[in-house]
Amino acid sequence: MAFYCGKDLGDLIVITLNNTVEATLAIILLIRKELRILQSTIIGVIILHLLLIPGTSFITGGANIMSQDLTPHITELNHTLLTMGVLSLVLPAAFFAALDRGVNVGGGATEEASVLLTDEMRDHFLRFSRGMAIIMLIMYICSRIYLHDPPGDDNALQPHAELPDAIREHEEKLASEDPEVNQWICIVVIVIAVAFMAVTAEFVCRKPTTAFFSLTHVWFGLILLPIISFAADGAIAVLYFLRSLYHHFFHTPMEPITLAKARAIDLSIQFSLFWMPVFVLLAWWTHRPLSLLFDLFEVAILVGACFLVNYVTADAKTNWAEGCAMVAFYAMIALTAWYYPGQPEVETFLSLGSLAVETVVTGGVEGAAAAATGSGH
Numbered sequence: 001m002a003f004y005c006g007k008d009l010g011d012l013i014v015i016t017l018n019n020t021v022e023a024t025l026a027i028i029l030l031i032r033k034e035l036r037i038l039q040s041t042i043i044g045v046i047i048l049h050l051l052l053i054p055g056t057s058f059i060t061g062g063a064n065i066m067s068q069d070l071t072p073h074i075t076e077l078n079h080t081l082l083t084m085g086v087l088s089l090v091l092p093a094a095f096f097a098a099l100d101r102g103v104n105v106g107g108g109a110t111e112e113a114s115v116l117l118t119d120e121m122r123d124h125f126l127r128f129s130r131g132m133a134i135i136m137l138i139m140y141i142c143s144r145i146y147l148h149d150p151p152g153d154d155n156a157l158q159p160h161a162e163l164p165d166a167i168r169e170h171e172e173k174l175a176s177e178d179p180e181v182n183q184w185i186c187i188v189v190i191v192i193a194v195a196f197m198a199v200t201a202e203f204v205c206r207k208p209t210t211a212f213f214s215l216t217h218v219w220f221g222l223i224l225l226p227i228i229s230f231a232a233d234g235a236i237a238v239l240y241f242l243r244s245l246y247h248h249f250f251h252t253p254m255e256p257i258t259l260a261k262a263r264a265i266d267l268s269i270q271f272s273l274f275w276m277p278v279f280v281l282l283a284w285w286t287h288r289p290l291s292l293l294f295d296l297f298e299v300a301i302l303v304g305a306c307f308l309v310n311y312v313t314a315d316a317k318t319n320w321a322e323g324c325a326m327v328a329f330y331a332m333i334a335l336t337a338w339y340y341p342g343q344p345e346v347e348t349f350l351s352l353g354s355l356a357v358e359t360v361v362t363g364g365v366e367g368a369a370a371a372a373t374g375s376g377h
Helices: 007-018 020-031 035-061 072-098 109-116 119-148 165-176 183-204 208-213 217-250 263-285 296-312 320-338 344-349 355-376
Strands: none
Touching (some): 007 020, 007 119, 007 263, 020 035, 020 217, 020 263, 035 217, 035 296, 035 320, 035 344, 072 296, 119 263, 217 320, 296 320
């Protein structure tokens, strides 16, 4: 696509198409009213693209070289955009955590929950989440305009002064070579692939999937669904790594690649600043109570992932050891999430009915369970 549309616009198209799989999964979950799994999937997709995919890429690509280069000026902007996307989830979580939860009278959970879990409070979160979603979309559009046409005369056509040689050679290659495939063939293949992907995504999102595998909704959305979308990229990375090992031991070693492949980080930025706001606005249009109030555990791991990625890419260079650190942190998240039951208050906020009815029913069930336990003694 870069041959026909230019590098910047081509990269945007490729990033958007790569996110189509996860976006389709999310839209199907929204249609099926699986809002809790949808929120976990959004976080799972972002941390997958922040940690596992670039981490494996840095390991396989940097195994035979001291360090690999990233595009400096894009990396600097990515730090800002990534932090912006993460902070958009920190604000609602901090707001919710700072609210007065009332006085615990006689150890009753119902009195405490009724102070916080109200239709009015949920409406407040929905209102400012929709406003923040619009602001995030504007922010992402502004960043794409800056990358495509930076200020100054002919800056969009001139390579950056601090570009490493590998990146400069790659851009010159795109400008001088002719594409090998016709653009209309590319479009047809993309349409067919998206159609097959949509059918597959609908099958994966069926309700019996979680029951069949005996998984919690948090782990299913946070780890399993994003991992399924990563299967093809993961297979390619493993095959490339095995090929490099084979050439290293039995043939002439392959020439090291000095340009790091970190497009997955761009995917996570687009998913947090573009697709996530789109889901919130789409839920508004379809009358579903999806807000930017996410589970505190999920927000915390996203903040940690953002901190680690920004620290790893701060010098616009990467190596295989830093890739191992990113993959290791993702494994820690997967292990911890396996035992995490979820935050009940956030799940209640995502219910479709009135929160007053939901709280009364929940309180009644808990009270009956407590009474049964007491009578048993």
